[in-house]
Amino acid sequence: MALIVQKYGGTSVATTDRIKAVAQRVARYLSQGDQVVVVVSAMSGVTDRLIGMAKEMMDLPTEREMDMLLATGEQTTIALTAMALHAMGIPAASLTGAQAGITTDGVHSKAKIRNITPAQVRAHLDEGKVVIVAGFQGRTNEGQITTLGRGGSDLTAIAMAAALEADLCQIYTDVDGVYTADPRVVPEARKLEEISYDEMLELASSGAKVMQSRSVEFAKKFGVIFEVRSSLNDNPGTIVKESSADMENVVVRGVSLDKNQAKVTLENVPDHPGIAASIFKPLSDASVNVDMIVQNVSHDGGQRSTDLSFTVEKTDLAKALKVLEAQKERIGYQQITSDENICKLSVVGVGMRSHSGVAAKLFEVLSEAGVNILMISTSEIKISVVVQAGDGESALQKAHHAFVGG
Amino acid sequence: MALIVQKYGGTSVATTDRIKAVAQRVARYLSQGDQVVVVVSAMSGVTDRLIGMAKEMMDLPTEREMDMLLATGEQTTIALTAMALHAMGIPAASLTGAQAGITTDGVHSKAKIRNITPAQVRAHLDEGKVVIVAGFQGRTNEGQITTLGRGGSDLTAIAMAAALEADLCQIYTDVDGVYTADPRVVPEARKLEEISYDEMLELASSGAKVMQSRSVEFAKKFGVIFEVRSSLNDNPGTIVKESSADMENVVVRGVSLDKNQAKVTLENVPDHPGIAASIFKPLSDASVNVDMIVQNVSHDGGQRSTDLSFTVEKTDLAKALKVLEAQKERIGYQQITSDENICKLSVVGVGMRSHSGVAAKLFEVLSEAGVNILMISTSEIKISVVVQAGDGESALQKAHHAFVGG
Numbered sequence: 001m002a003l004i005v006q007k008y009g010g011t012s013v014a015t016t017d018r019i020k021a022v023a024q025r026v027a028r029y030l031s032q033g034d035q036v037v038v039v040v041s042a043m044s045g046v047t048d049r050l051i052g053m054a055k056e057m058m059d060l061p062t063e064r065e066m067d068m069l070l071a072t073g074e075q076t077t078i079a080l081t082a083m084a085l086h087a088m089g090i091p092a093a094s095l096t097g098a099q100a101g102i103t104t105d106g107v108h109s110k111a112k113i114r115n116i117t118p119a120q121v122r123a124h125l126d127e128g129k130v131v132i133v134a135g136f137q138g139r140t141n142e143g144q145i146t147t148l149g150r151g152g153s154d155l156t157a158i159a160m161a162a163a164l165e166a167d168l169c170q171i172y173t174d175v176d177g178v179y180t181a182d183p184r185v186v187p188e189a190r191k192l193e194e195i196s197y198d199e200m201l202e203l204a205s206s207g208a209k210v211m212q213s214r215s216v217e218f219a220k221k222f223g224v225i226f227e228v229r230s231s232l233n234d235n236p237g238t239i240v241k242e243s244s245a246d247m248e249n250v251v252v253r254g255v256s257l258d259k260n261q262a263k264v265t266l267e268n269v270p271d272h273p274g275i276a277a278s279i280f281k282p283l284s285d286a287s288v289n290v291d292m293i294v295q296n297v298s299h300d301g302g303q304r305s306t307d308l309s310f311t312v313e314k315t316d317l318a319k320a321l322k323v324l325e326a327q328k329e330r331i332g333y334q335q336i337t338s339d340e341n342i343c344k345l346s347v348v349g350v351g352m353r354s355h356s357g358v359a360a361k362l363f364e365v366l367s368e369a370g371v372n373i374l375m376i377s378t379s380e381i382k383i384s385v386v387v388q389a390g391d392g393e394s395a396l397q398k399a400h401h402a403f404v405g406g
Numbered sequence: 407m408a409l410i411v412q413k414y415g416g417t418s419v420a421t422t423d424r425i426k427a428v429a430q431r432v433a434r435y436l437s438q439g440d441q442v443v444v445v446v447s448a449m450s451g452v453t454d455r456l457i458g459m460a461k462e463m464m465d466l467p468t469e470r471e472m473d474m475l476l477a478t479g480e481q482t483t484i485a486l487t488a489m490a491l492h493a494m495g496i497p498a499a500s501l502t503g504a505q506a507g508i509t510t511d512g513v514h515s516k517a518k519i520r521n522i523t524p525a526q527v528r529a530h531l532d533e534g535k536v537v538i539v540a541g542f543q544g545r546t547n548e549g550q551i552t553t554l555g556r557g558g559s560d561l562t563a564i565a566m567a568a569a570l571e572a573d574l575c576q577i578y579t580d581v582d583g584v585y586t587a588d589p590r591v592v593p594e595a596r597k598l599e600e601i602s603y604d605e606m607l608e609l610a611s612s613g614a615k616v617m618q619s620r621s622v623e624f625a626k627k628f629g630v631i632f633e634v635r636s637s638l639n640d641n642p643g644t645i646v647k648e649s650s651a652d653m654e655n656v657v658v659r660g661v662s663l664d665k666n667q668a669k670v671t672l673e674n675v676p677d678h679p680g681i682a683a684s685i686f687k688p689l690s691d692a693s694v695n696v697d698m699i700v701q702n703v704s705h706d707g708g709q710r711s712t713d714l715s716f717t718v719e720k721t722d723l724a725k726a727l728k729v730l731e732a733q734k735e736r737i738g739y740q741q742i743t744s745d746e747n748i749c750k751l752s753v754v755g756v757g758m759r760s761h762s763g764v765a766a767k768l769f770e771v772l773s774e775a776g777v778n779i780l781m782i783s784t785s786e787i788k789i790s791v792v793v794q795a796g797d798g799e800s801a802l803q804k805a806h807h808a809f810v811g812g
Contacts, residue, residue, distance in 0.1 A: 072481045083468070120549065
């Protein structure tokens with residue numbers, strides 16, 4: 001008998017019929033003798049409808065009241081899911097995040113989980129019930145209702161699996177698992193049987209949109225093994241876990257392409273200590289997320305100066321330019337340019353720790369394909385290059401062929 | 407500076423615009439220097455939509471899960487109401503029933519309030535905020551979400567006013583207050599400035615549908631003075647409070663007509679001890695609410711027997727007949743008959759305690775109008791008569807003219 005935590009996202013519970021399908025899947029696990037805790041999101045569309053009503057009230061509702069409002073979305077789903085199970089004669093009980101013992105800090109709209117005391121969850125499990133927990137929400141020590149922000153329901157499931165010491169955590173979504181590359185761009189991409197937390201994190205930050213990094217980080221920290229799989233079929237998904245010696249034999253796990261980046265270059269920045277801080281502190285204050293940063297060697301002029309490039313999300317580009325233009329005199333750069341017509345190609349694999357030559361091979365592949373590299377950035381298990389947007393997809397296909405095969 | 411609890415029902419918060427109107431009304435009280443606690447219901451239509459989704463899941467959802475589901479309705483309203491106040495620059499915080507400290511027993515769907523510890527309400531009030539409390543809901547000592555059943559939001563408001571020792575509790579609804587009679591039937595009916603708890607209770611049980619009896623009983627028990635008034639205008643409403651010597655000078659406060667009653671008669675019931683219990687215990691077990699009961703004197707036959715009549719809600723008539731037909735041999739009656747074509751006319755006033763002759767005057771009025779009386783029942787402050795349905799409205803008009811005037 002295994003204890004399984006299953007998470008179903010908004011599209012998997014979008015209608016009363018889909019909720020019934022979730023109940024049927026839960027029933028199949030029960031018939032194998034497993035215990036099941038189900039974590040559900042708000043029905044797809046509900047959150048947008050609630051946000052719409054809030055906007056009719058005011059442009060920027062306070063986050064405390066938004067949390068109060070949005071938390072009703074998951075609460076609706078848990079009650080309906082419990083009813084769907086009851087209709088099949090299966091004992092079940094729903095619990096809000098607060099009732100499930102999920103305690104968070106007080107940062108409304110993006111609260112962090114502080115601890116989980118799942119006494120009520122255990123009590124219902126001990127009574128032979130399926131427990132349905134509202135994802136995305138918790139409560140503070142003072143009893144305030146909080147929400148966990150983007151990807152919050154995944155986090156609820158993984159944190160609940162950790163607290164219950166569950167045997168398995170399944171993240172049901174609308175894709176079959178994690179692929180070696182986006183199958184829409186690389187037809188020969190294949191689903192991975194397993195992937196390490198670190199690889200999953202690097203892929204997540206490289207444009208593969210399966211899960212938010214924070215949930216993967218949480219799973220890594222607490223050693224929660226989880227499976228990403230589809231709620232539309234019974235195919236096995238991808239197991240995400242700590243890397244093993246076996247996994248390190250594979251040099252490259254997957255490749256990804258991030259089309260949402262834009263490049264900013266400051267030309268002739270005076271090269272003296274503190275200059276990087278003068279650039280990136282104002283961006284950070286403005287909540288602009290900077291990804292790759294490349295600083296060239298100093299020019300050999302009378303005054304030492306350098307060019308500095310970095311990438312940001314396209315949606316943040318206008319804000320980044322505005323912030324830096326306001327700081328032009330203080331930073332002392334000569335000119336600022338930007339390029340939205342780029343993308344970032346990443347090659348990821350824990351095996352790169354012990355295998356050299358991946359970077360060289362990537363540059364060779366791109367060179368043979370006539371792809372110009374604009375920026376390079378490496379980590380222990382990832383190499384990222386920025387290329388022209390028009391080169392992105394063919395570069396991804398060639399890199400996939402070279403490193404993954406197929 | 408007064409502390410006022412205001413309750414707004416579903417029609418008063420039916421749209422985002424109406425919620426804004428509620429916020430404006432609250433603002434007017436604040437500008438007088440008052441502190442305000444607002445209790446709101448679910449937006450009109452929301453509860454029905456939720457029930458509809460539940461019915462798609464199963465015919466008879468468990469009451470625990472229905473409470474979980476329905477509680478989202480008020481939670482949505484409190485958040486939107488807080489936002490509407492914020493949009494006007496007014497500090498405000500929403501609280502669920504559980505957060506407001508409303509503790510109930512564990513009878514889902516019709517829980518009773520056990521106690522209220524409004525620490526969070528007071529804390530927010532002390533910070534100068536308007537507090538918006540979700541009506542209709544509470545929590546058990548074990549943290550289960552419960553709902554209070556019909557009229558639950560009124561009860562929340564009155565109980566909250568008691569716990570906070572509020573100066574005034576206002577029940578906003580879609581009528582201007584309590585009338586001497588239903589103005590749709592009696593055009594010269596007038597709004598009462600004040601009415602006693604007992605009169606309000608008798609009127610509520612006599613078909614005047616302003617408020618559920620349990621809220622009035624709760625107010626009487628804890629001495630909460632409340633005002634029933636309209637959310638559509640600024641007219642003063644009707645104050646409901648303990649009767650005073652002054653109030654007893656008015657013999658009749660109002661008259662009412664209940665068209666939802668049906669009459670059942672058991673003929674030739676053996677007249678021996680325990681016979682009433684044998685009739686009404688099975689009805690009670692079947693949750694049939696019996697109102698008036700009239701037992702005639704025994705027939706002068708060889709065996710002592712009697713006729714026994716009582717009234718029930720029309721919706722319960724079929725059930726009542728089924729229950730009693732199943733018990734025919736045990737009870738030993740000869741025949742059962744029923745009449746849906748009746749109505750109940752009631753004359754209510756605390757002054758009747760000290761003024762005699764009201765019954766005689768009512769019988770005289772009805773006699774002059776040629777109205778046949780089918781049943782009579784009296785209490786200390788009420789006289790009710792059952793008459794043919796066709797006689798009801800003209801009898802009401804004549805009784806109103808005779809006792810209230812106009």
